[in-house]
Amino acid sequence: MNKKLYGLAALFKTPDEIIEVAKKTSAAGYQKYDIHSPYPVHGIERAMKLKPSKLGFITLVFGLTGSALALLLMYWTMSVDYPMIIGGKPFFALPAFIPITFEVTVLLATLATVIGMITFFFRFPENDHPLHDTDYMKKVSCDHYGLVIEAKDKLFDEAKVLEFLNSLKPESIEEIYYPEKETYPVLEPKFVTFLIIIAVVTSGITYFALNKLLYMQPFTWMMEQPKLNPQKPSTLFADGFGMRTPVQGTVARGFLPYPYMGQNNPTEFLQNPYLPTKENLQLGEQKYLTFCSPCHGNFGDGDSRLRGQFPNPPSLHSTRAREFSDGMIYHIITNGQNIMPSYASQVTREERWAIVNYIRVLQRAKNAKSSDLQVVNKETGNNASN
Amino acid sequence: MHQTDFNYQRKDLPAGFSKFGLIFLVVGLILAAASFFVDQTRAAFNYLVIYMMIVSIALGSLFLIALEYVAGADWSTPFRRIPEFFAGLLPVLFILVIPLLFLNHDLFHWAHEEAVKEDKILQGKAPYLNISFFVIRTLVFIAIWVLFYFILQRNSKKQDTTKDQSLTTKNIRFSAAFIPIFALTITFTAVDWLMSLEPHWFSTIFGVYFFSGTVIAALAAVTLVVVILKEKGYFDPWITDDHLYSFGALLFAFVNFWAYIAFSQFMLIWYADLPEETFWYLTRWEGSWVIFSLLLIVIHFIVPYAMLLSQPAKMDPKRLKFISIWLLFAHLFDLFWLVMPNMQPLKKGYVFSWIDLVFPILGIGIVLTVFNFISKKENLIPVGDPKLKKGINFHL
Numbered sequence: 001m002n003k004k005l006y007g008l009a010a011l012f013k014t015p016d017e018i019i020e021v022a023k024k025t026s027a028a029g030y031q032k033y034d035i036h037s038p039y040p041v042h043g044i045e046r047a048m049k050l051k052p053s054k055l056g057f058i059t060l061v062f063g064l065t066g067s068a069l070a071l072l073l074m075y076w077t078m079s080v081d082y083p084m085i086i087g088g089k090p091f092f093a094l095p096a097f098i099p100i101t102f103e104v105t106v107l108l109a110t111l112a113t114v115i116g117m118i119t120f121f122f123r124f125p126e127n128d129h130p131l132h133d134t135d136y137m138k139k140v141s142c143d144h145y146g147l148v149i150e151a152k153d154k155l156f157d158e159a160k161v162l163e164f165l166n167s168l169k170p171e172s173i174e175e176i177y178y179p180e181k182e183t184y185p186v187l188e189p190k191f192v193t194f195l196i197i198i199a200v201v202t203s204g205i206t207y208f209a210l211n212k213l214l215y216m217q218p219f220t221w222m223m224e225q226p227k228l229n230p231q232k233p234s235t236l237f238a239d240g241f242g243m244r245t246p247v248q249g250t251v252a253r254g255f256l257p258y259p260y261m262g263q264n265n266p267t268e269f270l271q272n273p274y275l276p277t278k279e280n281l282q283l284g285e286q287k288y289l290t291f292c293s294p295c296h297g298n299f300g301d302g303d304s305r306l307r308g309q310f311p312n313p314p315s316l317h318s319t320r321a322r323e324f325s326d327g328m329i330y331h332i333i334t335n336g337q338n339i340m341p342s343y344a345s346q347v348t349r350e351e352r353w354a355i356v357n358y359i360r361v362l363q364r365a366k367n368a369k370s371s372d373l374q375v376v377n378k379e380t381g382n383n384a385s386n
Numbered sequence: 387m388h389q390t391d392f393n394y395q396r397k398d399l400p401a402g403f404s405k406f407g408l409i410f411l412v413v414g415l416i417l418a419a420a421s422f423f424v425d426q427t428r429a430a431f432n433y434l435v436i437y438m439m440i441v442s443i444a445l446g447s448l449f450l451i452a453l454e455y456v457a458g459a460d461w462s463t464p465f466r467r468i469p470e471f472f473a474g475l476l477p478v479l480f481i482l483v484i485p486l487l488f489l490n491h492d493l494f495h496w497a498h499e500e501a502v503k504e505d506k507i508l509q510g511k512a513p514y515l516n517i518s519f520f521v522i523r524t525l526v527f528i529a530i531w532v533l534f535y536f537i538l539q540r541n542s543k544k545q546d547t548t549k550d551q552s553l554t555t556k557n558i559r560f561s562a563a564f565i566p567i568f569a570l571t572i573t574f575t576a577v578d579w580l581m582s583l584e585p586h587w588f589s590t591i592f593g594v595y596f597f598s599g600t601v602i603a604a605l606a607a608v609t610l611v612v613v614i615l616k617e618k619g620y621f622d623p624w625i626t627d628d629h630l631y632s633f634g635a636l637l638f639a640f641v642n643f644w645a646y647i648a649f650s651q652f653m654l655i656w657y658a659d660l661p662e663e664t665f666w667y668l669t670r671w672e673g674s675w676v677i678f679s680l681l682l683i684v685i686h687f688i689v690p691y692a693m694l695l696s697q698p699a700k701m702d703p704k705r706l707k708f709i710s711i712w713l714l715f716a717h718l719f720d721l722f723w724l725v726m727p728n729m730q731p732l733k734k735g736y737v738f739s740w741i742d743l744v745f746p747i748l749g750i751g752i753v754l755t756v757f758n759f760i761s762k763k764e765n766l767i768p769v770g771d772p773k774l775k776k777g778i779n780f781h782l
Contacts, residue, residue, distance in 0.1 A: 042781035
């Protein structure tokens with residue numbers, strides 16, 4: 001097989017030699033040549049007359065992009081889309097943004113520099129470079145310094161270059177050929193097409209199974225039925241509502257309307273339907289302590305701990321209060337009075353009457369007559385005699 | 387490639403150094419003396435700015451010398467004499483500081499006894515901020531600097547004739563001792579002379595802030611002289627592009643360092659938003675001072691950053707010369723910005739006065755004259771230094 005020449009390589013032993021070699025090669029007018037050394041040799045780029053690398057521009061552009069992106073992101077999130085007051089600072093608080101801008105600038109600039117260097121300047125991955133797998137490369141990556149003049153150079157002429165290289169007194173000269181084109185069965189079109197088809201079919205089936213098949217309903221016999229839903233529009237009735245308003249005067253089950261609702265001084269009252277039995281009074285005490293005592297006090301003196309924070313609640317032992325009929329007290333609890341709100345929704349009818357009975361007990365106890373005492377005495381006396 | 391032939395012939399510095407130095411010194415002295423009669427307080431504040439500028443250049447240069455020894459740097463050996471000459475300003479500080487010590491009443495609010503009596507905060511600080519301790523501190527610090535200056539430069543000069551390598555070892559030891567002392571003294575100097583102008587204010591990073599400007603000033607001064615002397619042939623062929631590039635890179639680094647420190651100081655105070663800290667910045671935001679504050683960012687960071695960013699710019703002698711002058715001005719501007727708003731009549735905004743222009747002239751005069759005086763009959767290159775050959779053959 002006819003091999004194609006890549007270039008001629010020469011090996012040298014010392015860094016001083018290679019710098020002289022580089023100077024002479026660039027002076028001879030060669031353009032496409034390269035120097036290889038196991039470590040960066042100082043001053044080689046000047047000896048080779050290399051132009052400064054353009055890598056810095058990639059860094060600059062991406063660094064500026066990073067600053068702009070960071071500022072834009074923070075401006076958008078912090079000042080436009082979701083403005084939040086943090087530490088009393090303005091929404092666009094530039095000093096607070098600078099550290100982040102700096103970080104993103106550095107991040108983008110360094111990443112772009114490294115990736116740009118590896119991809120654009122090192123042309124990574126280039127696996128079949130002619131210099132790979134040569135004795136020359138083994139030596140220059142260990143303890144030798146090498147020069148390669150490529151055949152692509154305009155001045156390249158094998159005999160002349162050989163003569164030139166010999167004039168530099170190298171340790172050895174090597175001819176370097178392009179490697180034979182390698183074929184990779186993995187990259188054959190048939191195999192690749194096969195892979196693509198398999199991939200498309202597999203992912204298609206997976207998609208269908210997970211997103212469609214699993215959700216298919218075998219039958220929908222009772223899933224959909226004609227019916228009226230409350231709170232939903234309906235075409236059945238002329239007014240378009242699914243719900244009906246009850247007939248005038250309808251009363252809900254278990255509900256008794258209170259006829260004097262909203263009247264401040266009703267002229268007539270309900271009669272107390274409950275007797276002050278022990279159970280009734282216990283219920284009344286419990287409800288009184290829960291709902292009434294916070295303002296009126298535990299014993300109805302109007303001396304609760306809330307005293308002073310509101311207009312003071314009146315004592316339930318005033319003559320006026322004692323002269324209220326049961327129905328009037330019931331009315332006040334149900335309807336409210338002055339700043340006292342209605343307790344109709346918290347306390348049931350029965351509980352309200354029980355409270356009325358309990359208040360009566362409290363009033364009687366606070367304003368007991370001596371005759372009451374005698375009754376008690378008689379009773380205890382009886383008990384004592386037993 | 388290697389510089390094998392090395393024969394240095396001592397040459398006198400260009401005549402311009404002494405001529406301009408003397409003219410500036412005489413003119414500056416006359417005008418400065420006149421300004422003291424016109425407005426003593428303003429002249430005192432301006433003189434403080436120039437004094438701190440000279441401290442920056444001199445002390446920063448001594449730091450650069452010590453840094454070279456401690457770090458074992460060899461690239462800076464060929465021109466080490468230049469910072470040595472600049473550090474020669476240190477003994478002169480003994481004379482320069484005298485007027486300031488007498489003017490303490492004009493400069494420092496805490497020096498007023500009647501003000502301290504009514505001020506609990508100042509009473510608390512009085513054990514540190516009182517005139518006798520202040521004077522002792524200042525003189526002791528200068529004495530320490532001068533001591534290290536004499537040791538380091540005497541050993542360095544002795545080496546020119548004796549070629550004794552052990553002198554380098556000695557200097558390394560003294561430099562290692564000097565660096566922590568330098569860190570402490572420069573911090574206390576910044577606190578004493580700059581921060582205590584506003585005795586109610588405090589910032590723990592302030593010493594570092596002054597240090598960053600100091601190194602910029604010293605580096606810029608050294609760069610300027612080296613580039614000028616190289617252009618006039620004094621350093622050829624021993625100072626190469628690689629040396630110049632290192633100058634540019636160092637200047638660039640310290641411009642960034644200054645911005646980093648200045649921003650760190652600002653951001654913490656801005657974020658915490660405590661009235662006892664923010665008022666210092668608010669004073670510098672008052673009236674026309676806001677222009678100075680914004681200009682400081684442009685002059686001290688944005689312009690030098692942009693001008694030094696690219697690789698060729700860092701080794702272009704013309705660019706370096708310009709940027710060194712620019713950075714010297716930037717540090718002066720920074721000091722002006724630190725000092726002047728503390729002056730009572732200028733609290734509400736800057737008002738121009740010709741006195742502000744006089745003192746830089748005096749400063750240039752002092753620096754040039756002293757530099758010229760010290761460098762007379764001295765080798766520009768430490769010919770006996772064992773690191774010299776490596777320094778001349780320095781490659782990046």
